[in-house]
Amino acid sequence: MLTTFRRELVISLRALAFFSILLGVLYPLLVTGISQLAFSRQANGSLVYRDGKPIASTLVGQPFTSPRYFWGRPSAISAVDPDPKPDASAIPEPILSSGSNLGPSNPDLHKAIADRIAVLRAADPGNLRPIPIDLVTASASGLDPHISPAAARYQLPRVARARGMTQVELDALVDAHIESRLFGLFGEPIVDVVRLNIALDERDHRP
Amino acid sequence: MTGNALAQVGVFLALLVLFARPLGGYIAKVAKGERHRLSFALYPIERLALRALGLSSDPGHPPNEMTWKRYAASVLIVSGVGIVLLVVLQLAQGSLPLNPHEVGAPTFGVSLNTAVSFVTNTNWQTYAGESSLSPLTQMLGLATQNFLSAATGIAVLFALIRGFSKSRSDTIGNFWVDFVRVTVHVLLPLAFILALILVTQGVVQTFDTPAHVTTLEGSHQTLALGPVASQVAIKQLGTNGGGYFNVNSAHPLENPNALSNLLQCLAILLIPAALCFTFGHLVSDRRQGRALIIAMFAVFVPFTLATVAAEQTANPRLDPVALDTAPSELQPGGNMEGKEARFGITDSALWATATTAASNGSVNAMHDSMTPLGGLFPMVLMQLGEVIFGGVGSGLYGLIVFAILAVFAAGLMVGRTPEYLGKKIEVREMQMASLAILLPAAMVLCGTALAVMVPEGRAATANPGAHGFSEILYALSSGANNNGSAFGGLTANGDFFAHLQSLAMLVGRFGVLVPVLAIAGSLAKKQAIPASTGTLPTHGPLFIGLLVGVVLLVGALTFIPSLALGPIVEHLQLHTPGGILP
Numbered sequence: 001m002l003t004t005f006r007r008e009l010v011i012s013l014r015a016l017a018f019f020s021i022l023l024g025v026l027y028p029l030l031v032t033g034i035s036q037l038a039f040s041r042q043a044n045g046s047l048v049y050r051d052g053k054p055i056a057s058t059l060v061g062q063p064f065t066s067p068r069y070f071w072g073r074p075s076a077i078s079a080v081d082p083d084p085k086p087d088a089s090a091i092p093e094p095i096l097s098s099g100s101n102l103g104p105s106n107p108d109l110h111k112a113i114a115d116r117i118a119v120l121r122a123a124d125p126g127n128l129r130p131i132p133i134d135l136v137t138a139s140a141s142g143l144d145p146h147i148s149p150a151a152a153r154y155q156l157p158r159v160a161r162a163r164g165m166t167q168v169e170l171d172a173l174v175d176a177h178i179e180s181r182l183f184g185l186f187g188e189p190i191v192d193v194v195r196l197n198i199a200l201d202e203r204d205h206r207p
Numbered sequence: 208m209t210g211n212a213l214a215q216v217g218v219f220l221a222l223l224v225l226f227a228r229p230l231g232g233y234i235a236k237v238a239k240g241e242r243h244r245l246s247f248a249l250y251p252i253e254r255l256a257l258r259a260l261g262l263s264s265d266p267g268h269p270p271n272e273m274t275w276k277r278y279a280a281s282v283l284i285v286s287g288v289g290i291v292l293l294v295v296l297q298l299a300q301g302s303l304p305l306n307p308h309e310v311g312a313p314t315f316g317v318s319l320n321t322a323v324s325f326v327t328n329t330n331w332q333t334y335a336g337e338s339s340l341s342p343l344t345q346m347l348g349l350a351t352q353n354f355l356s357a358a359t360g361i362a363v364l365f366a367l368i369r370g371f372s373k374s375r376s377d378t379i380g381n382f383w384v385d386f387v388r389v390t391v392h393v394l395l396p397l398a399f400i401l402a403l404i405l406v407t408q409g410v411v412q413t414f415d416t417p418a419h420v421t422t423l424e425g426s427h428q429t430l431a432l433g434p435v436a437s438q439v440a441i442k443q444l445g446t447n448g449g450g451y452f453n454v455n456s457a458h459p460l461e462n463p464n465a466l467s468n469l470l471q472c473l474a475i476l477l478i479p480a481a482l483c484f485t486f487g488h489l490v491s492d493r494r495q496g497r498a499l500i501i502a503m504f505a506v507f508v509p510f511t512l513a514t515v516a517a518e519q520t521a522n523p524r525l526d527p528v529a530l531d532t533a534p535s536e537l538q539p540g541g542n543m544e545g546k547e548a549r550f551g552i553t554d555s556a557l558w559a560t561a562t563t564a565a566s567n568g569s570v571n572a573m574h575d576s577m578t579p580l581g582g583l584f585p586m587v588l589m590q591l592g593e594v595i596f597g598g599v600g601s602g603l604y605g606l607i608v609f610a611i612l613a614v615f616a617a618g619l620m621v622g623r624t625p626e627y628l629g630k631k632i633e634v635r636e637m638q639m640a641s642l643a644i645l646l647p648a649a650m651v652l653c654g655t656a657l658a659v660m661v662p663e664g665r666a667a668t669a670n671p672g673a674h675g676f677s678e679i680l681y682a683l684s685s686g687a688n689n690n691g692s693a694f695g696g697l698t699a700n701g702d703f704f705a706h707l708q709s710l711a712m713l714v715g716r717f718g719v720l721v722p723v724l725a726i727a728g729s730l731a732k733k734q735a736i737p738a739s740t741g742t743l744p745t746h747g748p749l750f751i752g753l754l755v756g757v758v759l760l761v762g763a764l765t766f767i768p769s770l771a772l773g774p775i776v777e778h779l780q781l782h783t784p785g786g787i788l789p
Binding site for chain 2: 053
């Protein structure tokens with residue numbers, strides 16, 4: 001009995017050692033090696049650069065507050081680093097992704113949504129159209145870069161006014177940024193707010 | 208429900224069968240040690256692994272077969288050693304390399320919980336991925352156990368199937384051989400392929416430091432990166448579910464678009480579905496495997512559609528005039544709190560049922576923010592014992608336990624000794640089957656009762672009222688059935704919940720696994736008896752109906768009272784005009 005136990009214990013230790021190397025080291029290293037060689041942009045966070053400096057990951061949302069930008073999904077977290085501490089040399093902690101986890105019957109949820117409705121209304125008092133639900137509900141990750149096409153169109157009047165564009169011009173730009181469903185079937189039609197706002201900035205900076 | 212939702216679910220399931228059928232045949236070859244198309248590349252790794260374990264790698268002298276007790280001892284020892292090493296790795300991570308954010312050791316309770324969680328194939332995330340575990344811990348510890356816990360489940364399934372296919376035998380195969388073969392021939396190649404495809408879609412895979420971005424409005428954004436794709440691939444394929452990031456597959460760098468979502472969602476169900484076909488191959492009657500997968504679909508499809516419908520419903524407590532919640536080609540509408548825009552309602556609801564039907568537990572939406580009924584269906588899928596797809600290996604051996612119960616019930620009705628696949632089902636099998644069904648269920652209910660009685664349990668809830676109770680019930684249903692998903696608001700990293708869940712996960716894993724091996728040992732000893740006119744055929748609609756009925760009835764009798772206190776009462780409160788909310 002004891003020898004059986006000892007024998008199995010030895011095999012277990014050898015198994016864990018061998019597979020830790022194969023699966024815990026070699027497998028991720030090989031995947032990383034191939035990814036870095038063949039798909040380095042995607043493997044490193046799909047970053048976009050302006051003047052050589054990273055200004056966004058096209059996959060990660062940024063909080064927008066200026067009326068000149070389209071706004072993204074509300075977030076239960078702060079999707080940017082906290083203000084730099086006095087000791088500016090410290091490496092900032094990466095942002096911890098999170099949803100609100102507020103249940104449907106939680107009065108805090110109802111209040112948060114009512115507050116967001118008020119903010120949107122205040123930013124564009126003339127716009128009395130119903131607000132698409134995705135524009136007032138917190139995303140799952142807190143880092144959602146997308147909104148629905150309806151949520152983008154709802155914001156047309158405000159952004160057009162702030163940028164001095166006509167709504168028709170702006171609508172064409174939004175239309176060009178609508179990504180349809182995969183094979184016309186999977187996922188949802190979406191607009192990448194980060195890309196759309198980059199396109200807006202580029203348009204305004206054109207000589 | 209929208210037409211698109213129906214089409215998505217339909218095409219998704221068709222794709223699942225399309226991939227699962229050939230994979231099932233392939234896994235059958237692996238179980239029997241036969242050569243296959245990838246043998247030239249993988250067989251050398253298998254031999255190397257066997258040699259590293261100190262076992263014979265000579266095909267002429269394979270390692271000795273084991274009795275069920277020996278097989279169970281091997282499983283328990285490798286799991287126990289895995290838990291100890293994983294706890295040590297976490298407690299020591301502060302002084303180990305590959306720790307760019309210099310994260311220290313989690314508490315002992317959290318380390319133990321995480322270790323048990325990954326070794327039992329639960330992958331309940333008490334830790335907050337990107338901020339509390341170093342990349343070294345994630346890779347060396349968690350990713351390795353993602354493979355090994357999955358391989359263990361499939362190995363035990365092979366042993367159970369041998370109980371049916373062997374006659375007058377004391378042994379049910381060699382655990383280490385099964386364990387090595389499944390890891391090397393099935394999990395490793397599949398994970399490798401899926402990881403690379405995911406990288407092309409934008410899932411990050413790097414050992415570099417975090418990315419720093421200066422946003423358009425001039426703020427700074429520090430984004431955690433890491434070897435994510437390699438871990439996500441196995442977390443889905445092995446029904447593990449533990450994510451690299453805190454929000455798991457809702458994180459845009461873990462699941463960036465509709466294609467990565469489709470592939471990950473297929474990967475969740477792929478091996479559990481394929482194993483049904485493997486089962487048919489191994490008992491030399493493919494109809495038997497088909498019957499079991501049809502039974503799984505018969506539960507899965509209505510649950511999925513019901514969840515989609517529930518989530519497509521607007522929250523009645525929100526301002527119906529100010530908000531537009533109707534689904535259209537321009538917006539998902541419905542209940543978008545805790546969901547990503549790219550997944551909308553349908554992909555989030557489909558994922559929620561897939562991840563809870565399979566004991567995966569990864570999420571692409573926050574289940575805590577789902578409507579009461581949208582949260583109820585995933586919770587019930589776990590409470591059914593994780594047998595509708597279930598964990599890799601463990602789901603099918605769980606369903607076979609229910610099949611044994613079903614033929615027993617049928618035998619009682621007509622007064623014959625029940626048989627399944629040519630083996631008589633007798634006292635020993637029924638005792639063990641009852642244990643395997645009752646232990647996790649008892650753990651869920653007793654654990655929930657305990658948690659709501661003590662202040663530490665009640666204080667952990669994030670939402671008031673009935674929803675808070677749902678959070679606790681969901682947590683125990685998830686832990687004791689080795690799922691791992693959560694109503695994420697629950698603060699489960701205190702000592703009380705960390706230890707309670709550790710216990711629940713151990714009961715849910717080994718309280719089923721050991722009785723299943725005992726059944727395998729008992730069946731293998733028996734002589735197969737040929738089917739007669741009085742034998743209940745176990746591949747026809749009558750048996751499928753009986754099996755589904757038994758699964759649903761056991762689940763309903765056990766859990767309806769507790770569900771009434773949580774999601775059902777919350778649903779009624781929400782939808783009663785003027786109904787009192789917490």
